[in-house]
Every structure is written in structure tokens, then in C-alpha cells.
Amino acid sequence: MSESRDPVEWYRRMRRLRRFEMRAAELVGDGEIAGPVHEYIGEEAVAVGVCAALRADDVITSTHRGHGHILAKGGASDRMYAELLGRESGYNRGRGGSMHIADFSLGIYGANGIVGAGAPMACGAAFTFKARGEDRVAVPFFGDGAMNQGVLLESLNLAVILRLPVVFACENNGFAITSSIDDMLGGDLVRRAEGFGLPARSVDGMDVRAVHAATVEAVERARTGGGPTFLEFRTARYSVHNISQGGRMRDNRSEEFLAEARTRDPVERLAGELARDGGWGPGGREEVDEEVERELEGAIGFARNSPRPRPETALDYMYAETYPDFPAPGWEH
Numbered sequence: 001m002s003e004s005r006d007p008v009e010w011y012r013r014m015r016r017l018r019r020f021e022m023r024a025a026e027l028v029g030d031g032e033i034a035g036p037v038h039e040y041i042g043e044e045a046v047a048v049g050v051c052a053a054l055r056a057d058d059v060i061t062s063t064h065r066g067h068g069h070i071l072a073k074g075g076a077s078d079r080m081y082a083e084l085l086g087r088e089s090g091y092n093r094g095r096g097g098s099m100h101i102a103d104f105s106l107g108i109y110g111a112n113g114i115v116g117a118g119a120p121m122a123c124g125a126a127f128t129f130k131a132r133g134e135d136r137v138a139v140p141f142f143g144d145g146a147m148n149q150g151v152l153l154e155s156l157n158l159a160v161i162l163r164l165p166v167v168f169a170c171e172n173n174g175f176a177i178t179s180s181i182d183d184m185l186g187g188d189l190v191r192r193a194e195g196f197g198l199p200a201r202s203v204d205g206m207d208v209r210a211v212h213a214a215t216v217e218a219v220e221r222a223r224t225g226g227g228p229t230f231l232e233f234r235t236a237r238y239s240v241h242n243i244s245q246g247g248r249m250r251d252n253r254s255e256e257f258l259a260e261a262r263t264r265d266p267v268e269r270l271a272g273e274l275a276r277d278g279g280w281g282p283g284g285r286e287e288v289d290e291e292v293e294r295e296l297e298g299a300i301g302f303a304r305n306s307p308r309p310r311p312e313t314a315l316d317y318m319y320a321e322t323y324p325d326f327p328a329p330g331w332e333h
């Protein structure tokens with residue numbers, strides 16, 4: 001999905017993320033999706049604001065809560081639903097499920113179930129861009145919980161010493177599964193990042209305009225050789241950590257906490273601003289919403305009508321059969 005500075009387009013993308021997730025939750029409830037689904041609802045402004053500041057040839061790495069990042073970078077909803085429903089037409093031919101969706105052609109270097117693991121991958125991509133003299137940028141998305149992972153901290157250090165074109169996008173929703181950041185994080189998130197020697201700032205992650213503006217600035221710095229930036233986006237996830245056929249996970253956040261978060265809803269906030277400023281086109285919000293519903297309805301239909309992998313192919317694609325340069329000349333067992 002291309003760069004965009006159009007707030008109506010941002011709304012369309014956020015609405016698409018939200019409705020994609022709501023329909024996915026229904027499909028879990030109906031027993032059509034077997035694996036776990038980590039809903040992104042409430043955090044839409046982060047993925048949309050960040051990805052709208054990226055070029056098509058920039059890359060992202062994602063997380064276990066990845067649907068929003070993938071859709072915002074241009075992922076196809078039909079192939080995503082097909083993957084969630086375990087169909088051959090899915091991004092991973094139905095074998096990967098929610099946490100392994102990737103599309104290298106769109107610069108999506110993959111969702112990732114290993115907390116923090118997208119950061120070194122983004123550094124690797126950025127290192128390649130720099131070595132080749134390309135002005136491309138890599139953005140790892142990760143949560144506040146990942147800030148306690150060693151590999152994330154090593155990646156911050158590496159990005160600084162190699163002056164890599166990376167924009168670290170930290171989605172601080174205040175919780176890692178059921179653990180509050182107040183109980184889990186020593187010091188302050190932004191100051192911790194600053195300690196590695198890169199510019200770091202905190203941004204209202206419920207405001208897509210603020211997310212976009214901060215990212216544009218960081219991307220510009222990275223693209224022009226200024227090195228990495230750390231952005232903390234203060235956001236909120238509305239749902240429990242994940243849902244699955246096994247039921248909903250325990251949630252120890254209070255009703256008051258969730259109710260307060262919903263008063264800052266990113267989708268409704270932008271919709272309200274557009275209404276106030278006369279920013280909607282002739283068809284208004286309704287036209288955009290209907291367009292999104294039509295797309296998702298078609299995407300779910302596509303997934304449902306796609307065949308499941310045949311059982312005898314269960315091990316296909318598990319192992320690489322050949323490596324172009326392996327074994328290397330002279331290499332012996």
C-alpha cells in the first residue's frame with residue numbers, strides 16, 4: 001500500500017483493519033478459524049499512520065499481533081483470511097496461520113510469534129540497504145513487552161553503531177499478556193531507548209495524524225543517512241491478549257481502564273475530525289464503510305471457497321530441499 005497523506009484514505013485503512021479483526025473474531029467464535037488470533041483492535045492508528053509514511057519499497061517486520069501491520073502495508077485481505085482459515089490460497093498455503101504471514105513483494109518481512117525477533121531482521125534488511133547505497137528504510141513493529149527482550153536491546157545498539165536506516169516502532173499498549181508495564185519495566189521506555197544513543201520520543205498512538213507526522217520525520221532522517229529513531233506509540237488494545245477455540249484468555253485490566261481507552265478510539269476520533277472539518281467526500285463515511293464491508297465479505301467468501309491442503313501434503317514446504325549455493329564449493333561433510 002502506497003504512501004498517503006489523505007486523512008480519508010487513513011480512515012479507510014483503519015476501518016479496514018478494524019472490521020477485518022472483528023470479522024476474524026466472529027470466525028474464531030464460529031469455529032472456522034482454528035489457531036489463536038491476537039486482535040489489533042484499538043491500535044489501528046499506529047499501523048496505518050506508520051505505513052502511510054513508508055514507500056512501497058520500504059520494509060516492515062511484524063509481531064504475533066500482526067494483521068494490522070500487514071494490511072496497512074498492503075497485504076491482501078482475501079489471502080489473509082484464507083491463511084487464517086487454513087486454505088491452500090492463503091499466504092502460507094494454510095500452513096502458517098495468523099502469526100506467519102509475509103509478502104516480500106510488498107516489503108512485509110513477516111509476522112513473528114517470537115517476541116522481539118522482528119527487530120534484528122529489520123536491522124539486517126537496513127544493513128543491506130545501506131551496503132547497497134539504497135535509500136530504503138526498515139521498520140520493526142514491537143510491543144512494550146519486547147523492550148525487555150535482549151535481542152531488541154541488541155538491535156537498538158547495532159542500529160546506532162552502524163547508523164542503520166531503521167525506525168523502531170514500539171506499540172506501548174501497557175500490557176504484555178496480563179502483565180502491566182508498571183510491574184515489568186524498570187525505568188522509562190523512551191529514556192531506556194535514548195540510553196542507546198538514538199533520538200527517541202513518545203507519541204499519542206491513538207491519533208493517526210500524530211503517528212504519521214512523527215514517522216515522516218523519522219523516516220526522512222533514516223533515508224538521508226541520519227540513522228535510527230525510536231518512537232513509542234502510546235496505544236490500547238481493547239481485547240484480551242488472544243482468542244482461540246480454547247476460549248478467551250484471562251484479562252486483569254479493569255472495566256474503567258478499557259472504558260477510558262475507548263473514549264480515545266482512533267477510528268472514531270478521525271471520523272469525528274473529518275465530519276467537523278467537512279473532510280468527507282460526497283459519499284461520506286457511509287460510502288467508505290460499505291466499500292470496506294464489500295471487500296471483506298468478498299475476501300471471506302474467497303477463503304471459504306478455497307480448498308484445504310490435502311493431508312498427505314502436510315509436510316510440504318517445511319524444509320528447503322535445495323539451497324542455491326549449498327553445499328559451498330569445497331565444503332565437505
Ligand SMILES: Cc1ncc(C[n+]2csc(CCOP(=O)(O)OP(=O)(O)O)c2C)c(N)n1
Nearest residue numbers: 065113114115143144145146173175176177
Ligand atoms: C521470546 C518470547 N518470549 C515469550 C513469548 C510469549 N509471549 C507471547 S506474546 C507475549 C507478550 C508480548 O507483549 P508485547 O510485546 O507488549 O506485545 P502485545 O502482545 O502487547 O502486542 C509473550 C510474553 C514469546 N512468544 N516469545
